[in-house]
Amino acid sequence: MLSLGKAHPMSLRLVEVPGGPAIVLTDTALSTMYRYRQLSARAKEAGGQLFARFVGADTIVFEATAPSILDKRSRQGFKPNRRLQQIEIWQRHKDGLHFIGDWHTHPEELPHPSGTDITDMSDCYRLSSHNLRAFVMVIIGTQLGCRGVYAALINHTGMTPLTIEETIVIE
Numbered sequence: 323m324l325s326l327g328k329a330h331p332m333s334l335r336l337v338e339v340p341g342g343p344a345i346v347l348t349d350t351a352l353s354t355m356y357r358y359r360q361l362s363a364r365a366k367e368a369g370g371q372l373f374a375r376f377v378g379a380d381t382i383v384f385e386a387t388a389p390s391i392l393d394k395r396s397r398q399g400f401k402p403n404r405r406l407q408q409i410e411i412w413q414r415h416k417d418g419l420h421f422i423g424d425w426h427t428h429p430e431e432l433p434h435p436s437g438t439d440i441t442d443m444s445d446c447y448r449l450s451s452h453n454l455r456a457f458v459m460v461i462i463g464t465q466l467g468c469r470g471v472y473a474a475l476i477n478h479t480g481m482t483p484l485t486i487e488e489t490i491v492i493e
């Protein structure tokens with residue numbers, strides 16, 4: 323288990339079943355999300371979208387977008403500007419990057435999804451047009467290392483938590 327005082331660049335390999343297809347959060351994507359950890363008492367929630375390439379059976383998340391000034395952010399809430407997000411999706415698509423889900427921060431060490439997190443994402447899955455089996459939800463807590471990252475798959479039937487199969491620390 324990693325217990326890191328400072329952020330070492332790392333990638334996380336997330337799976338639904340051991341040895342199965344993985345969702346990989348690259349160090350680039352993680353470092354963007356880590357920048358918005360809610361470390362101070364007044365820090366607001368932040369969030370963005372996850373963009374990936376499909377490599378074999380795996381989904382490699384190369385980019386996590388940063389929040390925009392049009393998002394609604396509070397201590398315990400994050401409502402992205404969906405119009406702006408749709409533009410991001412079209413732009414990335416031209417570069418072969420596919421929207422696969424969202425990320426946001428929580429002001430807690432070990433993050434867990436709220437009921438609203440799950441219903442919002444499930445509604446979003448149901449109401450938007452896509453070919454995905456599920457959306458990925460990533461929540462970033464205040465603790466560094468893999469314990470501070472929560473990830474799950476969400477679709478119309480509900481939520482399946484992902485487990486971290488491997489942490490790849492980049493020296």
Ligand SMILES: [Zn+2]
Binds near residue numbers: 426428
């Ligand atoms: Zn949340």
